[in-house]
Amino acid sequence: MAERPHAIEAVPVRHPWRWVFAVLIVLIVANAIWSVATEAQLEWSVIGEYLFSEQIFNGIGLTLVLTVIAMTMGVVLGVVLAVMWLSPNPLASGASWFYIWIFRGTPVLVQLLFWGFLGAVYPHVSIGVPFGGPELLGGSSNELITPFMAAIFGLGFNEAAYMAEIVRAGITSVDEGQEEAAAALGMSRMKTMRRIVLPQAMRVIIPPTGNETISMLKTSSLVSVIAVSDLLYQARLIYSRNYNTIELLIVASLWYLFFTSILTIIQYYLERYYNRGSRREPPPSRIEHFVKNFLPRHDRSATEPLPPRSGDSK
Amino acid sequence: MSAAAVTPMVDADRVHKRFGRNEVLRGITLSVAPGEVMCLLGPSGSGKSTFLRCINHLERVDAGELRVDGELVGYREASGKIYEQKESEVARDRSHIGMVFQRFNLFPHKTALGNVIEAPMMVLNLSRTEATDRGRALLDRVGLLDRCDAYPAQLSGGQQQRVAIARALAMEPKLMLFDEPTSALDPELVGDVLAVMRQLVDDGMTMVVVTHEIGFAREAGDQLVFMDEGVVVEQGDPREVIASPQHERTKAFLSKVL
Numbered sequence: 001m002a003e004r005p006h007a008i009e010a011v012p013v014r015h016p017w018r019w020v021f022a023v024l025i026v027l028i029v030a031n032a033i034w035s036v037a038t039e040a041q042l043e044w045s046v047i048g049e050y051l052f053s054e055q056i057f058n059g060i061g062l063t064l065v066l067t068v069i070a071m072t073m074g075v076v077l078g079v080v081l082a083v084m085w086l087s088p089n090p091l092a093s094g095a096s097w098f099y100i101w102i103f104r105g106t107p108v109l110v111q112l113l114f115w116g117f118l119g120a121v122y123p124h125v126s127i128g129v130p131f132g133g134p135e136l137l138g139g140s141s142n143e144l145i146t147p148f149m150a151a152i153f154g155l156g157f158n159e160a161a162y163m164a165e166i167v168r169a170g171i172t173s174v175d176e177g178q179e180e181a182a183a184a185l186g187m188s189r190m191k192t193m194r195r196i197v198l199p200q201a202m203r204v205i206i207p208p209t210g211n212e213t214i215s216m217l218k219t220s221s222l223v224s225v226i227a228v229s230d231l232l233y234q235a236r237l238i239y240s241r242n243y244n245t246i247e248l249l250i251v252a253s254l255w256y257l258f259f260t261s262i263l264t265i266i267q268y269y270l271e272r273y274y275n276r277g278s279r280r281e282p283p284p285s286r287i288e289h290f291v292k293n294f295l296p297r298h299d300r301s302a303t304e305p306l307p308p309r310s311g312d313s314k
Numbered sequence: 315m316s317a318a319a320v321t322p323m324v325d326a327d328r329v330h331k332r333f334g335r336n337e338v339l340r341g342i343t344l345s346v347a348p349g350e351v352m353c354l355l356g357p358s359g360s361g362k363s364t365f366l367r368c369i370n371h372l373e374r375v376d377a378g379e380l381r382v383d384g385e386l387v388g389y390r391e392a393s394g395k396i397y398e399q400k401e402s403e404v405a406r407d408r409s410h411i412g413m414v415f416q417r418f419n420l421f422p423h424k425t426a427l428g429n430v431i432e433a434p435m436m437v438l439n440l441s442r443t444e445a446t447d448r449g450r451a452l453l454d455r456v457g458l459l460d461r462c463d464a465y466p467a468q469l470s471g472g473q474q475q476r477v478a479i480a481r482a483l484a485m486e487p488k489l490m491l492f493d494e495p496t497s498a499l500d501p502e503l504v505g506d507v508l509a510v511m512r513q514l515v516d517d518g519m520t521m522v523v524v525t526h527e528i529g530f531a532r533e534a535g536d537q538l539v540f541m542d543e544g545v546v547v548e549q550g551d552p553r554e555v556i557a558s559p560q561h562e563r564t565k566a567f568l569s570k571v572l
């Protein structure tokens with residue numbers, strides 16, 4: 001065998017424009033920070049005082065609980081609706097179509113108000129024999145549908161309509177050969193869906209679901225219209241007393257930003273998990289990507305010897 | 315043993331199938347005895363895949379009778395009437411028939427072993443340990459035990475197809491269907507897959523193989539069926555048909571693939 005050739009030592013491609021833009025961006029950001037710090041009439045102490053206050057924490061707790069429950073409801077119901085939509089049963093797909101038509105076609109704010117004021121139309125709700133038969137379970141709407149329940153219903157049922165569309169797109173993205181292979185092995189439609197199709201659809205479903213969750217975290221602030229004391233509601237309560245409006249909005253925003261950042265990180269790892277098997281190597285993380293494409297490569301690979309070529313199988 | 319005494323594994327009697335106005339199968343009559351290997355040949359579009367898919371009811375037969383191991387495919391006979399099978403009955407019948415696809419159709423989110431043990435666990439309700447034992451033995455049999463933790467994307471086409479064969483065998487089928495199992499492979503990978511199939515032939519598996527591998531048909535096949543435009547043009551002993559085809563269309567086709 002011939003001697004191993006030297007590793008290639010090429011001068012990497014330079015990207016001068018990246019540096020120009022970088023300098024520009026640093027200047028703009030620095031100026032913004034400087035102006036906020038020196039000119040804006042903000043009472044920084046108020047932000048510090050309320051950022052970790054109990055009242056704000058209560059609001060955060062409620063916002064998170066609302067987001068988690070509404071998203072869970074949205075995902076579960078969304079999967080059911082998507083499977084119904086794609087089912088050969090025309091009644092099921094029709095019902096799914098109708099649901100999505102209603103809940104996606106009206107503003108979520110209207111839906112929240114509707115659930116919030118349901119008591120005005122239906123003072124009494126019950127489960128029992130239909131068409132006025134004996135009732136098994138029932139009570140006054142205002143007791144059963146508390147503002148919290150109304151918020152869950154409003155956000156969750158609305159989210160399900162959007163999730164159904166996302167899940168449907170995911171399911172249809174999976175190669176038909178997969179269903180066929182599972183069917184040929186004797187797997188039922190339901191097992192095929194659960195074990196073969198949905199896990200593959202996840203790759204398409206996860207990124208927009210991450211967006212939906214982030215969006216839900218913020219959309220949940222609408223529930224203050226039906227007097228549910230979420231993060232924004234608490235912030236508004238406080239500034240209605242002390243008039244530090246902007247400061248408290250900043251407090252709320254900082255927390256929204258904090259949680260959306262966490263969600264973004266979770267989303268990244270979920271995507272990577274559901275991408276397994278579809279690529280030969282996991283994608284680089286955001287930071288790796290940045291380092292690779294921005295900083296000039298004093299290439300490690302140029303100084304280190306080439307790794308041995310991975311032999312073909314066996 | 316007289317031919318009439320054993321129930322054929324596959325018994326097709328004037329099978330018809332149409333897609334819309336396109337009649338794809340126009341009266342297929344053939345029979346595969348247990349342990350026999352039938353090779354199906356024919357030009358593109360002649361209905362080979364469609365017929366194969368009818369055997370495990372991935373396509374529904376419109377007219378004629380198709381039986382596997384004596385039972386009607388897709389229907390149930392009771393007191394002189396014919397009922398459509400329920401989904402669970404169709405699934406149960408399919409679980410006894412293995413199928414290997416041209417494009418492998420491995421589950422990309424599962425490892426080689428995961429692919430093989432999925433149906434035994436989900437359909438036969440084997441425990442994970444039982445299924446894993448069976449799966450590893452099968453991967454060993456197709457020469458891929460060392461790759462059992464690899465995902466399909468990390469395997470070559472030939473390796474993927476061998477995993478697909480192991481996956482089908484894991485259900486311990488009584489009949490194996492192959493739809494051009496080597497057509498999507500680079501020439502140097504075809505041999506590995508054919509070797510696994512030959513081994514199956516030696517083990518006495520009943521097989522229906524759609525293939526353009528004339529060598530395989532000649533050496534491993536018990537019967538050769540040449541199809542064109544939805545009908546059986548010629549059938550018989552592979553060596554004879556290949557050496558001296560009787561029909562013009564068979565001659566024309568063989569001269570192209572040989």
Ligand SMILES: Nc1ncnc2c1ncn2[C@@H]1O[C@H](COP(=O)(O)OP(=O)(O)OP(=O)(O)O)[C@@H](O)[C@H]1O
Nearest residue numbers: 333334336338356357358359360361362363364365
């Ligand atoms: N699901 C379907 N819907 C409509 N037409 C179909 C369908 N499946 C197959 N056909 C048609 O039936 C005919 C036979 O197809 P088939 O796949 O059985 O041929 P084949 O002999 O397997 O060909 P090839 O060698 O190209 O695989 C073709 O004309 C094809 O277009």
Ligand SMILES: [Mg+2]
Nearest residue numbers: 362363364493
């Ligand atoms: Mg075909």
